[in-house]
Every structure is written in structure tokens, then in C-alpha cells.
Amino acid sequence: MPDLTSRFLGCLLGGAVGDALGAPVEFDTWSEIVADYGRDGIQDYAPGDYGLGAITDDTQMTMFTAEGLIRAWVRAELKGSCGVNGVIHHAYLRWLLTQNERLPFEVGTDGWLFKCPQLHARRAPGNTCLSALRAATSNVSSEKALNNSKGCGGIMRVAPVGLFVLDDHIFKQACEAAAITHGHPTGHLAAGYFAVVIGALCRGASLQDAMKLADRHIAEDRDAVEVRNAVHAARALAARGVPSPQELESLGGAWIAEEALAISLCCALVASDFAHGARLAVNHSGDSDSTGAITGNLLGAMWGVEAIPRSFLDRLELRREIERLALDMVNIVEGRTRYEDILDDYPEW
Numbered sequence: 001m002p003d004l005t006s007r008f009l010g011c012l013l014g015g016a017v018g019d020a021l022g023a024p025v026e027f028d029t030w031s032e033i034v035a036d037y038g039r040d041g042i043q044d045y046a047p048g049d050y051g052l053g054a055i056t057d058d059t060q061m062t063m064f065t066a067e068g069l070i071r072a073w074v075r076a077e078l079k080g081s082c083g084v085n086g087v088i089h090h091a092y093l094r095w096l097l098t099q100n101e102r103l104p105f106e107v108g109t110d111g112w113l114f115k116c117p118q119l120h121a122r123r124a125p126g127n128t129c130l131s132a133l134r135a136a137t138s139n140v141s142s143e144k145a146l147n148n149s150k151g152c153g154g155i156m157r158v159a160p161v162g163l164f165v166l167d168d169h170i171f172k173q174a175c176e177a178a179a180i181t182h183g184h185p186t187g188h189l190a191a192g193y194f195a196v197v198i199g200a201l202c203r204g205a206s207l208q209d210a211m212k213l214a215d216r217h218i219a220e221d222r223d224a225v226e227v228r229n230a231v232h233a234a235r236a237l238a239a240r241g242v243p244s245p246q247e248l249e250s251l252g253g254a255w256i257a258e259e260a261l262a263i264s265l266c267c268a269l270v271a272s273d274f275a276h277g278a279r280l281a282v283n284h285s286g287d288s289d290s291t292g293a294i295t296g297n298l299l300g301a302m303w304g305v306e307a308i309p310r311s312f313l314d315r316l317e318l319r320r321e322i323e324r325l326a327l328d329m330v331n332i333v334e335g336r337t338r339y340e341d342i343l344d345d346y347p348e349w
Helices: 004-025 030-035 057-078 086-099 127-134 160-164 167-179 187-201 207-219 222-238 245-251 257-270 274-282 290-301 319-333
Strands: none
Touching: 004 030, 004 160, 004 187, 004 290, 004 319, 030 245, 057 086, 057 160, 057 290, 086 127, 086 160, 086 167, 127 167, 127 187, 127 257, 160 167, 160 187, 160 290, 160 319, 167 187, 187 207, 187 222, 187 257, 207 222, 207 257, 222 245, 222 257, 245 257, 257 274, 257 290, 274 290
16 A cells, blocks of 8 residues: 555646646547547657646646645744635745736745746646736735636646645635635535545545545535536446546536546546556546546545556656655655755745
């Protein structure tokens, strides 16, 4: 059984692998994928628009979520308390600056992550994330976005919440983090569900049991009808066996949160190994990099980093930086790191 370090590494690296695998076909239909890559679809990294093994905004924002959580912990250790969502929002504003955007107020750019030159690459960022962050009125705001979007840009970045936050607070924190940019209840409730599943997998639960735990958080919520229906559809399709790309598309195109959640859960439920699940998740008409990323997070948390083929890891963009974030998080969780040890890397503000 993989240990916690393996699961943290597996979750973040697995998400990045799925993201990079799906990136070249993100906007392609299944027929276009077959025309370009053969009847089995895309099976390995392809150059696409960004290069072989290149990540997209999905992994970029996941990395800034992880950094925000660590910086919030540092601040809490220093000050005794901290508004976590405000610090995560501040991290997203730093990500916005990496996208050649500007803000009418100052945002601190200290810390090692912002200084990583490869992160200063624009990889088809979601319009909702961009517009919501541009609309910020201060550099510490944590209010819900003033839009009605339930796009998958909220769910695809919150896996670190499931890794790092205490079990009882995962759902709420993930919902709040997604709501920074996505105002529709489905957008953040799907993110909360996903993060709870990640947290349970990292503590050794089976995927089925992890989903049952997450079910409880949305069971009585009147706003969660779309998420409940999507999860039910994912279970039903998975119960029939490995779906074809056309059958997977019956769950939607994954451009919106509940559809991305449903496709990813279905792929993880039927996966025979990491590569099988990741390939299944990206071969459909729809948001292939996001379903690849979310499925990769799930499979990596479930089976650990050892389950990810070396051929994927060895060519993955920003692998070392992703590993650094995962190890810093797990070392904090397991009590091996003091805030003084990482204060220069993760300044309190």
C-alpha cells in the first residue's frame, strides 16, 4: 500500500500527466482525435501547441493552490490565525500576473513559485478564471465571484485542498476556493465533492468508499442536484464496464464542473491501471486536459506515484517543481517541517 508521500506525489504528478496527455486534443472532437492519432486515440504525449509533455493552466493553477495553502499555514503559524481563502486568492492573483495580465493594485511576487520562468507561459487559460480575477478589488479578497459560471476551472485546481486540509474542513475549503472564480453553486459544490474524494483516497479509502463519504456532503443540499445527478450517472456508466468514447460523451463535454467530475469519476472507477485510466479520460470530444488532470489526481492519490509510468514522468514539464510542492505539503502534514524552515520559500504574505 502506498504511503502518504507516495499518494501526495501521485496526486499532483498524476494530475499533471493527465493534463499534459490531454492538452493536444483539448478542443478536438473524437473523430478528429482518431484522424490524427489512430483508432485508439491519443496514447502518449504529443507536441500540440506547447511542446511534448507540456502542462496547461489546469496544472499551473493547481500549483498555485498548493502554494497558497502552504503560505496560509506559514501565516497561521506566525500569527496564530489566518484567512486561508484570502491567501489562496492572493496566490491566484500571482498566477494571473504570470499570464501577462495586470492589476490596479500591488500583488507581492515573492516566493519561489512565481520566479519559475516556465510558469510564465499562457496555456489557454479559462476566460472565467481570468475575468473573475481581473475583477478583484483588493489583493486579499476572498469573496465569491460575481458571476453565474459553473465551468470546470474551479474543480480542476483544488486537489491540493484534499491533500492538505484537515478532513472536516476539506469540503468547505474546496468550495470556497472554487467560488473565488466560479459563482454558480454547482461549480463549487463539484469542487468540494472532488476534494473530499481526494482526501479520503490519500488516507487509504477505496474510491467507492471515498465517493460515499463525499455523497454525504451533498445529500441534503438543494443546490447540489446537478452534482448528485452527475455522480449517479458516472456510477451507472462505470457499472456497465469500460465505456467507449461515445458512451463517455453521454456524461457531457466536461466544459462544466459536474460533467468534468462525472467523466473523471467514471474513468477512475473502471481504470485497470494509471495509464489506462488517463488515456480513457482524454479520448473524447470535450475538455480532455481537464478530465485528464482530474482523473490523474484521483488515480495518483489512489495508487501512489509508483503507478505512474516512468515514460510519462520523465518527460513531464515542471516535474521537479510539482514534486517540490507535494513534498513540502506532506512534510508539513506529517510534522517534519517547521514554518521557519520554509519561510523564505513561502513568505507569510
